[in-house]
Amino acid sequence: xxxxxxxxxxxxxxxRTLNFWIENDLNxxxxxxxxxxxxxxQFDEExxxxxxxxxxxxxxxxxxxxEETGFVFPDDFKxxxxxxxxxxxxxxxxxxxxxxINSWRASLREMMFDTYPRKFLFDxxxxxxxxxxxxxxxxxDTHNNNAVVRWDHEDVDSFEYQYKHFHELxxxxxxx
Numbered sequence: 001x002x003x004x005x006x007x008x009x010x011x012x013x014x015x016r017t018l019n020f021w022i023e024n025d026l027n028x029x030x031x032x033x034x035x036x037x038x039x040x041x042q043f044d045e046e047x048x049x050x051x052x053x054x055x056x057x058x059x060x061x062x063x064x065x066x067e068e069t070g071f072v073f074p075d076d077f078k079x080x081x082x083x084x085x086x087x088x089x090x091x092x093x094x095x096x097x098x099x100x101i102n103s104w105r106a107s108l109r110e111m112m113f114d115t116y117p118r119k120f121l122f123d124x125x126x127x128x129x130x131x132x133x134x135x136x137x138x139x140x141d142t143h144n145n146n147a148v149v150r151w152d153h154e155d156v157d158s159f160e161y162q163y164k165h166f167h168e169l170x171x172x173x174x175x176x
Contacts, residue, residue: 006167010079013174017091018052018084027051029087036101037085052086053101065105069112071127074146076167092176093133094169120156138162138169 021027027039028047039049062081066072073081085101097111098104111128115137121128126139126149136153140146144161148169152158163169 006076006171007079010076010167010170011083013091013170014080014083014089017089017174018086021088022051025049027088033087034100034102037087050087052084055082055084055099056101057082057099057104061105065108069109071112071140071142074140074166076165077129077140080166080170091170092173094138094173095131097129116153121151126151126159140166 028044028049030047033048033050037050037053039051042048059082062073062078081099081104085099085104087098087100089096089098098107100107108129111130113122115128115131121137121139125142127142127146128137128139128151130138132138132150136151139149139151139159141149141159141161145164146166147161148163148166149159150162152160163172
């Protein structure tokens with residue numbers, strides 16, 4: 001029930017952060033942008049502006065992805081995934097995995113399995129979902145009810161407990 005009660009806070013933090021990116025013209029990338037997310041009136045051929053859009057991720061799609069990967073996402077992270085599609089979302093020192101509208105699965109799969117070798121993280125029960133500064137990654141700890149831990153890429157056996165729940169991470173980093 002605690003997660004459901006935090007839906008509004010999770011969505012408000014995402015909205016506030018994405019609005020800041022747009023208002024400050026930070027929503028530009030030197031790559032192709034999916035048509036549904038391409039901002040109108042593009043003036044630069046190299047750097048494209050993107051806009052966040054309402055998430056189209058369904059419960060069924062999430063369940064299929066969870067079955068494919070063998071990992072069930074925490075409920076508060078599912079709220080996060082089902083709120084908006086975006087190319088960049090950085091809050092404080094945390095850069096979340098991009099969630100483009102047509103390729104969110106590939107993006108999550110890459111974060112989970114290809115950012116660093118599986119043997120360091122996923123195979124040990126740690127599921128990456130965001131980059132933490134230049135330290136390493138934030139992961140769900142499957143040994144500890146999917147608590148959030150920080151993994152130090154310079155010490156592959158270093159996992160530091162951060163938050164009991166994903167929404168606690170969002171609330172705390174949005175204060176910084």
